[in-house]
Amino acid sequence: MSPNDTPPVCDYEGSHYRTDFWVAERAYEDAVERVALEALLPPTGARLVEIGAGYGRLVDLYHGYAQVVVLDYARSQLLQARERLGDAGPGGAPRYRYVQADFYRLPFAAGLFDTVVMVRTLHHAADAPAVLQGMSRILGPNGTLLLEFANKRNVKAILRYLLHRQAWSPFAAEPVEFAALNFDFHPRWIRRHLTAAGLRVVQTRTTSHFRLGALKRAVPTDVLVAMDRLCQPTGALWQLTPSVFHRALAPADKTPAAPDAFFRCTVCGSTLLVDEGEHLTCVDCGVQFPFQDGIYDFRGGSR
Ligand SMILES: [Zn+2]
Known part of the structure; x- marks a missing residue:
């Protein structure tokens, strides 16, 4: 694929994503996503990549890995991540690598990773099946994909639809682009495309059961988080929350990357x-790919 025939990519370059979005308004969402990730993440491994890692909000959860690749499209987010995390954790592990790339053209050898994580990122994918295929390609044998996706079939969307306050149907399988480059997906559609990418869903958690402004203002965050923790395993039975996590596995007979790749x-x-x-x-x-300020830049590539 050439740089010119991939769909447009949502760019957080220069945004105040960390302070404006996460610190100020999303303490509840941050906490419940951590609960889900801790429950689903294989605790140790040789190599993990988080795609769309932003400023590295979740990277502290990956302390059991020898090497952690922090990938984002926006350089300013990676600079913040590197400033916070450095190039290695305490005692030298994990070792971090910062990579600037788009999720349609992942710059890694096939079969390289034990674990691939993607949270709050697929909802910017105009061609989500291509992104899922790409993540499957870089997983090694029995590798784990932890995928969070925005669920269009959530209670709020269902109510709005039934009250005729929303035109699109939350029950239709196709993704809905509710704002430019922001997509919500039907759980059945995601599962179908994970299967098509050669991945098998083995565990599901739902998060953000209580993502309602009034509730978040009235009830202490830690109480809401504790309630969400109790509700998350019901994701195995039904998915009606705005956010869903899957743990999916790559086949055992995949070829791992060569040791020096x-x-x-x-x-x-x-x-x-x-x-x-x-x-x-x-x-x-x-073609040359720049390495500057500790960041590998694979967005362009020039001769
Ligand atoms: Zn080449």
Whole structure:
């Protein structure tokens, strides 16, 4: 795929995503997402990547991994992440790598990761099946995908639809673009495309059961979080919340990445990239990918 034929990507460049969105307004959502991730995440492993990691909000949960790749499209978010986390955790593990790339062209060798995490990111994908295929490709044998997606079939959307205050049906399988580059998905549609990508859903949790402004103002956050924690396992039975987490597994017979492989050229697909200090150069096609301020930049690539 060339850079020009991928769908547009939602860019958080220069946004005050951390302070405005998370710290000020989303303490409840942050807490319940952590509960879900802690319940679903394999606690240890060699290598994990979070795609759409932003400023690294959830990265402290990955302390059991030897290497953690923090990937986002926006450079300013990665700079914040690196400023907060550095290049290695206490005692040298985990080791962090910061990668700027878009989720349609993941710059990694096939079979590289034990665990791939994506939270609050798929809802910016105009071509979600392509993103799921890409994540499946980089998972190793028995690798785990932890995927959060925005659920269009949630209680609020159902009520609005039944009261004729919302035109689109929450029961229709197709994704709905409710704002530019913001999509909600039907659980059945997501499951179908995970299966098509070769991944098997083994566990599901629902989160944000109590995402209502009035409730969040009236009830202390820790009480709402405790209630949400109790409700999350019902996700195995039905999914009516605005946010759903799946744990899905790659097949056992997949081929793992070669021991010396890591990055993959986003132009020609070669995994032969030579580290030349300020950039990586693809041996096969000659394209160079900059490495500056501790961040590998795979968005462009120039000869
Ligand atoms: Zn190349």
